[in-house]
Amino acid sequence: MNFQKLSSAVAALIVSSFIALAAQAQSNPRYIRFAGVPSAVKGALFTPDAPQKPPHVAILVMHRASNFLNTLACPELSKRGFMVLCMNPRSDNNEALVRWETIPLDVKAGVEFLKKQAGISKILLWGFSGGGPTMTFYQNVAENGVAVCQGAKKLVQCGNELAGLPKADGLILVDAHPGNPVNGIRSINPAVLDDSRPDLIDPELDPFNPKNGHNPKGPSNFSDDFKKKYFRAQAQRMNRLIDKALAMQRQMKDGKYAYPDDDAFLVVRGDGGRLMQLDPTIHPGTVKPHKLIKNDGTVVTEIVKSVRVANPESARQNATFENGTRFLTGKSFISANAVRGSDSMDGIDHCSSNNSPPCHLPTITVPTLVTAMGGHYFIRDNEIHYELAGAKDKDFVVVEGAEHGQTPCTACETTPGQYGNSVKNFYDYVRDWVNKRF
DSSP: OOSSOOOHHHHHHTSGGGHHHHHHHOSSOEEEEOTTSOTTOEEEEEOOOTTSOOOSEEEEEOOSSSOOTTOTHHHHHHTTTOEEEEEEOTTTTOGGGOOGGGHHHHHHHHHHHHHTSTTOOEEEEEEETTHHHHHHHHHHHHHHOGGGGOSTTOSSOOOGGGTTOOOOSEEEEESOOSOHHHHHHHHSOTTBSOTTOTTOBOTTTOTTOGGGTOOTTSOOOOOHHHHHHHHHHHHHHHHHHHHHHHHHHHHHHTTOSSOSSOOEEEETTOSSOOHHHHOTTSSOBOSSOEEEEOTTSOEEEEOOBOOOOOOTTHHHHHHOHHHHSEEEEHHHHHHHSOOOEEETTTEEOGGGSSSOHHHHGGGOOSOEEEEEETTSSOHHHHHHHHHHOOOSSEEEEEETTBOTTSSBOGGGOSSTTTTTTHHHHHHHHHHHHHHHHO
16 A cells, blocks of 8 residues: 555655765755654755855745755755755655644745845745645635635644745746646546446446446547546545544534544555546646747747657556555545546645635735646647736746656657757746846
């Protein structure tokens, strides 16, 4: 059983091969502990080695649950002249421990630490993947108060301990997803007839049934009718799971449950059911023309199409306990993995969850850079993030041929090295965007 449900792309980012990259930018990253938060919250401080001038801009990097102490941004940003604090949250590598409404306290510890560093005048938040929801949640509450994460429609209310969060000066979203709950509703297999028997499924809703358009050897081609039915059924199953978890919590409150606090909450066939991983024509790219960084470093403006390849292996993953079942608790499900909706693509009630960039971005005003990776399936989601962003100073760019983790998508290439400059191109663009404003 996978107790931490990280995407393979995020997990790939934290492999030891990036240790050598760190040495180029920071010969001695400093291990940081933070007062006032659980001991699991920790950081690594990267600063440029001499002879670069001392930095005045600091960038805070953190995810929802992943180990980010040596993620690619740490060395790449520091060797471009920035101080970089790479942090792990209190739910370090354990999705079942996530209590979403406490994560801003971990970000706060990092922001306060950076404010005390000599020479630092500006602090930016780096939201890669699940870090995007983390940082948009933090900045929205910091700018607009706890009212933005409270209210009758919220599945979970944030607490007043989030009042008075120190504001950051800018926000950078890096192939940010639209929230773990949205990922969850789009990844769930709605063909499950009974959660206690995940082997029994409705063939009419089965995304791995060739009669419905599945291709086990390459890109699938689902009909519009099937997609409409499937996306609606995904939302219906998510709503049923939410009702089940809320009922469990009510029983606990009334003293009528086996445990008084929490319990395991399994979402069977909860991973691997995302149609856009099977059929690349779903969310194929941007709707409008936007900037694309070509592999030679030039920037063009066009309707950008993802070069990602289909993943027919999702069928095998979805059927397994280890990789297809999401192992959560009732609290971690409701807090960080649940969202109401009528359709998993276009009918999501984003603000029913606090884990939601589309809910937070409209009221964030600091300069915002939104980026997407051209070899992944979050291009359209990040175009939406850009469209919703309330900042007057905002920018959106896609990196040609980059996979989710900014590295070249070699599986997407038609010739070797076709997208080999993705890392350099991306981080150079970020450097120039930051230096122009701060």
